[in-house]
Amino acid sequence: MSVLFVDIDHFKQYNDTYGHQAGDKVLISVAGAIARSIKRPQDIAARFGGEEFVIILPDTALHGAQEVAGRIQSAVAGLQIEHLHSAFTRLTVSIGCACSQELQETEQPDLMQAADRALYQAKTAGRNQVMAYQM
Numbered sequence: 001m002s003v004l005f006v007d008i009d010h011f012k013q014y015n016d017t018y019g020h021q022a023g024d025k026v027l028i029s030v031a032g033a034i035a036r037s038i039k040r041p042q043d044i045a046a047r048f049g050g051e052e053f054v055i056i057l058p059d060t061a062l063h064g065a066q067e068v069a070g071r072i073q074s075a076v077a078g079l080q081i082e083h084l085h086s087a088f089t090r091l092t093v094s095i096g097c098a099c100s101q102e103l104q105e106t107e108q109p110d111l112m113q114a115a116d117r118a119l120y121q122a123k124t125a126g127r128n129q130v131m132a133y134q135m
C-alpha cells in the first residue's frame with residue numbers, strides 16, 4: 001500500500017494575493033487534477049484539512065505511487081494557474097509519498113506519518129517536488 005500527501009505550495013500567499021474565493025476555485029481545480037490522475041477503482045483521494053489532500057493506493061509499490069505523484073504534478077502544471085508570489089510563477093504542489101509492502105493494520109498510522117515527513121522534506125527542499133519513502 002502507498003500513501004500520498006499532496007499540499008498546495010504557498011497557498012496562504014495565493015489567498016492573500018488573489019482572494020479567498022479564487023483560492024476556493026483553486027482547491028476545486030487541484031481536486032479535479034488529482035481525481036484525473038488516479039486510475040484504479042480501489043484508489044481513494046480525499047481532502048485532508050485546508051490545502052492538503054491524501055491519496056490511498058492499495059496494492060501499489062513505491063514506483064507506482066511515484067508515477068501517480070508525477071501525473072498529479074503534470075496535471076496541476078497543466079492547469080496553468082498564475083501564482084506570481086511563487087518562485088515558479090505558477091501554482092505548484094509538493095508531494096510526500098510512503099509505501100509499505102506488507103502492512104499490518106497497526107502500522108497504518110506509521111505509513112501516514114512517513115508520508116507526512118516526506119511531504120515536509122519536499123517543502124524544505126524547495127517545493128514543487130516529490131519525496132518518496134519506502135518503509
Ligand SMILES: Nc1nc2c(ncn2[C@@H]2O[C@H](COP(=O)(O)OP(=O)(O)OP(=O)(O)O)[C@@H](O)[C@H]2O)c(=O)[nH]1
Pocket residue numbers: 007008009010011012013015019020021022023024027049050051123127
Ligand atoms: N481559499 C481557501 N483557503 C483555505 C481553505 N482552507 C485553508 N485555507 C488556507 O490555506 C492556507 C494554508 O497556509 P499554510 O499552511 O501557511 O501553507 P502555505 O501558505 O500553503 O505554505 P506551504 O505549504 O509551506 O507552501 C491558509 O492561509 C488557510 O487559510 C479553504 O477552504 N479555502
